[in-house]
Amino acid sequence: MIFQIILLIMLAYVVGFIYMGLYRNITARIQGRYGPTVYQTFYDSIKLFSKKNSVSYGWMFYLGPVIMATGAVLTLILVPVFSDSDFLRSVTTQGNLFLLLYLMVLGPLGNALAVGTGGNPFGVMGVVRGLTRLIGLELPFYIAVVGLIIASNSSDIVHIIDLQKTTGLNILVHPFLFIAAMISMVGFFGASPFDIPGAPQEVYSGPRTEFSGKFLALLMSQGSIFAFAKLVLIIDLFLGGADSLWMLVIKTFAIFITIIFIGIVYGRYKVEQAVDFLMKIPTLIGVIGLVRIIWFG
């Protein structure tokens, strides 16, 4: 099981970095640039790890990224990666959707602690913007998740995956919930138009302002692992999971490319605009889906 977990983390690490590289590459191509290579993020990561030194502001400054990474890894191992397989099944059955909803926020909160310890006011501004954005961001996602839990009468993800084999994929059965969840996902990936917390023109680089060298590398690594976990969660919930590695890559890539395409064409919302938007349109779509499930399901 330990071996499987390490394998999974490696897989998430590689796939996550390649996706992040693709993100930059595809963005460049859309902007009419040649763009960096797909491995550019990987290079960045190695370079940051090989930095001669990095600043720190005491023990909480270490623990923040560690909590963040712990949250990411815990999320990863609790999300079932392969359906119809015994891969880590004994671990994933311990998780449920409520747990995952909260584990997804554990990272930002751990990061916020480290940023606060760093003492940079710009960093804290970024954190506050991030947490404020989270208020709006979580709402459609919560609606989608609650809808699925009520529709399938279980908060167990494996059960939700299995159920999709008989009822059809949730993306078709509950399209409203899928749209709501996807709009939230754009924000969870830090893509435009919801990328205000780290806006470089306004608050340095937001929460990451004081992170340098190896800490930044750790943040990037956990970010890519976490991104993978989120993608897997979305395909588990709406696309019926993946039964092989290829299906996994194809499905996650499909979700990922959608997020890129949404993110690339939008400008940046201010934090209040973002929350305002998220509280209106995606929430309304989600509520329609939810009402459809409860009253007409």
Place this chain on the structure above:
Amino acid sequence: MSLGYYFLLPVIFSFLTPYFRKLGTSALRGSSVFLTFILFVQTLEYTGVSLPQISQFSVAPPIGIAFVLDNFSLLFLLIFTFSGFMVSLYMLWYFKANDNTNETRFYVFFNMLLAGSIGMILSCDIFNVYIFFEITGISSYALAAYNKDKLGLEAGIKYLIIGSIASIFIVFAIMLIYLQIGTVNIGLIAQRYSEIDPKIAVLIALMLFIGFGTKAELFPMNFWAPDIYQGSSSHVNGLFSAIVAKSYLFVFFHLFYLFGLNTKYTLLIMSLGAITFLVSEFTALNQKDIKRLFAYSTLGQLGILFMALASNSSDTISGALFHLASHSISKLLIFLVLGILISKFKSTKITIVGDFKSLFLSIVLIIGFLSILGIPPFSGFIGKILILKGFALSHNYIAIAFILLVSIVEAVYFFRLIALMLDKKRTKTSVPVGFVNYIVLSVLAILIVLFGVYPSLLTHYTDLATNALLQPHSYLQFALGVGL
């Protein structure tokens, strides 16, 4: 001891007061304490005796006086003699600590007041009731003004005028009754009241109502009351609140039930009581003068008592009597403490309760406040809950809602005073209490707590009193048996 001594002893002491004064101040004060102590102890003896009892003094028949003591009047007698005892003890300190030039005058009228009010509740002859009514009245006018200061004299005169008006109504009523029935014996009147021409009966009832209602401070005849309270000394206010007002209340409801007026006038008196309660509590909110404030508080509590006593149900009346006793004790306590404060600060602003520093006084004062507000474990709570329970049993939910809502208004100013007392930012002056006052105030406070945690002490008597009030046949028997 014959019941007559309840009247005679105070009168005698009252007349002897100047001579006691000549023997010395301690003899004067001691005589008063002795008198009230005797009366109180005597009353306590009556608690174990089967009632009603009667005693007659005939000068030359049919001229004479007859006293009847039943359970209803026993309760009041207990309250009056106890309050009188406490006040006379308190006066030991008061005249030592303050200007005692008017001491003799006070004791004369104090004894007279006791005589009058006790006579009023014991007498079974409506004309004698009127006489005692006048004795009480005159001694109260004098007590209001005994200090001879400007406010006091104004209060005395006002009281006198109002008192005369009330007397006129009562005299007319008695006259009409005598013309109609030809007797002044309460028992006979009660028996034959229904025979009176209904129009005249209404007139009589209304005249009695106005006369006693005015004195018992019922809205809208109570506009004079706050001025009197404001003008008088604080211990006199205590007497007014604990004895005088209650004695008029006694007569009011005694006649109310004896004459069978409860069938017609319940709603009227209940609503007037409610209005009294509402108006006085609201008015009290804005008061800056502490005596005036508690005058309104007294009016408000009398309002509740009117509401409950007129309600015609034994549960409510029993509760009301409990509340009445509890209110007498609490108000007496409050006014006595205020007397200490006023004599220290020479001011009657409400801020004086925030200026003193004395743990004992704070505690007893807060106990008094909480008791009047009806907060457990103090006696006021039992009274209030009994009244509410009585109303609930008769499904009178409007009254419950009314009492509770207005009680919140009441709480506003009471807790404003308590907050003032607890305010640490004010500069506090320590206040000498006096040894006697420690005893007096502790006894009062302990009684409040005792009745709160062990109410059956009192509910026993209130239940008996209620029975006596609502089933007055034994009283009537005795009253009719008066062979005058």
Place this chain on the structure above:
Amino acid sequence: MMESGFHGCDLDDSLKCKLEESGTQNTHSVMEKAAAWFRSRSIFVVAYGTGCGAIEMPPTFTSRYDAERMGVVGVATPRQADLIILSGYLAYKTLRRVIRTYEQMQKPKYIITLGSCPINGGMYWDSYNTIKKLDDYLPVDVSVVGCMPRPEAVIDGFSLLQKRIKNGEKAGWEKYDENLDFYKKNQKRVLGNHVDPSYETDWYNLENGSEV
């Protein structure tokens, strides 16, 4: 077109500067070589727009010239940056901030200057408020000359820097560490007694005795 730094100082007799020749090999093990390669492939830039050269930055990094394809990408804070671009003349006031920013960067770190002003003062040679030789105060790795250099030249500067990183040549930050006295003395000369507290080293404060 390019000129490597560290030439001006050894002419000044009053200020001794023990600078080695550029081009010294500094990487030995395989790990270090690999790290150097990755470092050269990923350069985070904080672009300090000190003068007119700031206007050359946007085309360099955006679609037209696209420095990102070389792994050169802009970041906002000096903490994350490997390279600082100083694009034009430096007033004393600016120099103070630049030194501070440079010291906040994490090693290894590099400096590229644009235009002639950081080299010899350019058209501001006789200003009472502008420094003439930047390499007296900070170790410049690559100077891109021209007034102003076009983006092509800037990118050429990047590739030169990448080449030098890849070869493991001794970079400016190492020289800065070795000759801290020299640089600090120069900085103190123009900035007077009001050099910002340096949290990297207490060199200045030890000498001056002033409070941090």
Place this chain on the structure above:
Amino acid sequence: MIELISKLEKLSLELVQKQDYLYKVEVKKEQLESLLLSFLNEFGYITLDSINCRDDLEEGNFVITYCLLTPKRDHVVMVQTSIERENASLPSIHTFWPQAEIMEREMHEMFGVDFPGHPTLIDFALEYWDNIPPLRRDFDTLQYVNDMNPFRGQRDDALDAKVEMKKKREAKKAAKLKAEQEAAAKAELETQNNPSQEVQNEE
């Protein structure tokens, strides 16, 4: 304008027209504040365009000029005053025109003029400047610059430009001469060697 002239005449001041849109009035330092206030309040010169300072080192004066405009923007009035260079001080007019605050701050930094009552006389463009204010004429900029920032020296392999230029010129000259000589020689040679050509051409 007529009102302005008459008013100024009352104060025994003269409004001189320098150009068709430019007027000048010279006042003493004591009158300055009241005059500026009346320009603002009575004549509607609501815009203070600039405050200029000229260093008359020879006369020992600073000449301060306030340029004022009306909302019409059709002419400029320059109110000029001169003050002692030593301990130069002027009343602050930031309460009349708020923009004067920053102008005065700059003048304080560059010329060392003091403005009593000014709220923010702190560093403006320079930091911690402890020398003579740099725009005073007795501040020797060149000397300061040379002291502070020595010129970049030559490279080891650097050549003297004059010599090189001379060499270059001479070489050029020589080359030119040589070319001419060669050309002449060639022409001579050609005429000698190919006389038949001419003949052929003629043909």
Place this chain on the structure above:
Amino acid sequence: MNSIFLLLNLLPILFLYQFGGDLHVSLSLTKEFTLSLSQTPLGTFFAYLSLISFLLVTIAQKSKKTSFSYYALQFLLSIAMLAIVLAGDFITFFIGWEIMTWSSYFLISKSSDIDTKSLQKYILFSLASAFSLIAGMVIAYSFANSFDFNVIQNSFHTMPFNIKVALIVLFSLSFFTKAGVIGLHYWVVDTYSKAPDLFSSILSAVMSKMGIYGLFLVYGHLVGYAELKDMFGVILNGTDFGYVLGWIGVITSIIATFKAITQDEVKRLLAYSSIAQLGYIIAVIGMGTSFGVAGAMYHTLIHTIIKLLLFINVAAIVAQTGKNKFSELGGLIYRTPVSFVMLLIGIIALAGMPPLGGFASKFMLYNAAIDSKFALILVGMLFSGAASFLYCYKLVYGIYLGHPTSKDLETQKEVPISYLIPQVILALLLVATGAFPGAFIKVINPILIEFSLNTIPYTSMGVMQSAVGNFNGLFIISAFVVIFVFILLLIWRIKSKAKNNLNRFDISYCGEVPSKNTQLHYGYGFGTDLYRIKFVNAILKRSSSPFYEALATQTKKTAGLLSRMYYGNIHNTMIIILLFFSALYFIGVN
């Protein structure tokens, strides 16, 4: 003194432990009233909850100079609460309730920064609550002819429908006021923030729970969930009544959460947070399902622990620094590291983050909503939970992280040990409840039986069963710890190479050098973003205070108007008496 009262506080616990289980005592007060104690599983739970809280707070008081009267009143308060939770009839309940009211009033008045207005607010709302209760109980008496809970419970179904509704409304109003439901919360914030620092913990952790106990008593015991279902009908899988209560709770929780974020005073934030957390409990308490009751019970427990921990922590900091605003605190993390860790554990639980007990209770609450299919209520609860991260972060940042805002904070010492002991105990409790969420089910099941609801299946200590999935707390916490330690070891190399303990002014600040006078603490700026969000702004700019202030002004005006009648003119009084007489006479005769 402290140790005496510590022992005195131990006594009721020992008493309950020794004689508990089946305590039935009654004492006749008058012929109608009896004081009776009757122990139920529900009461026992709340009794232990409050008594242990008092014990812990008394430990914390060791290093704070406290007068005898304070201790005595606090002990009286604890006894009053014991009387409330063990009461077998309404008279005992009410006497306990009122003693609680006034003893807490005097305790609050012992604070140094209390003002008359806050005191008045507190006592008037408490009395309004009590009077609502008294109205309810006498109405119940008028039908049941007894104040005894069991008698009322048996005769409840015989009452007319409107009386039933009136009773439920009156009792709910009373207990809602104590719990601080939005609209009735006007007193809560001022009182909590201005009470003595350690007493605030009692107010928030224990006294508000008396409101919850009352609600349980009424809904579960007196009325009964089955009766509620019969009375109001069914919506989705829950009751109509539960649905209304659900929205009340959710709205309370959302509004209070946003209000909390914008507070500058530490205790005001905690007060609003308390309102919000009680909102969750109220949201599920009426659902009438096993999970609803279990969720409410669990959250009651967890919230008590958290709020005790946080308030004691804050009290210690306030006592140590003398400052109580976020804009005045900051940067204490390395000065008071133990306090920081305790607060961190507290806010992780408060935010409902997984490894600790906070998540277990949230999980139960959400399951209750799922069980009843109250999806929008669930979304509202989740939303409020997401917003609560902001104030949780503000709490830890404003006090411990960032920069110290004044010089004396830089030389601060760790708080006294007596403050830390209860905090450590409470933190361990939070960890334990997180690791063994199933253990509490054993406590809940007897209560569910008492309410005649289905019990929740119990498998093991570490697992919490629910309708839609299980939460294995033991697994999660051990996985968390393992991964955490693993990653920590991995980056240990980084730690050894990093420059440690940098000067706090060495931050990226656009090339500028911040100095001691630069405002680097972001305590002020928190929550200002929220004002620009339309929806949140609509919440934040509204307040219940204009209503209550207008009520006060109108009352004052009425009083002024009425007091004009008493202006002391004796002629008018005479005329009025005569006119009144004639009016009555004409009415009477005709």
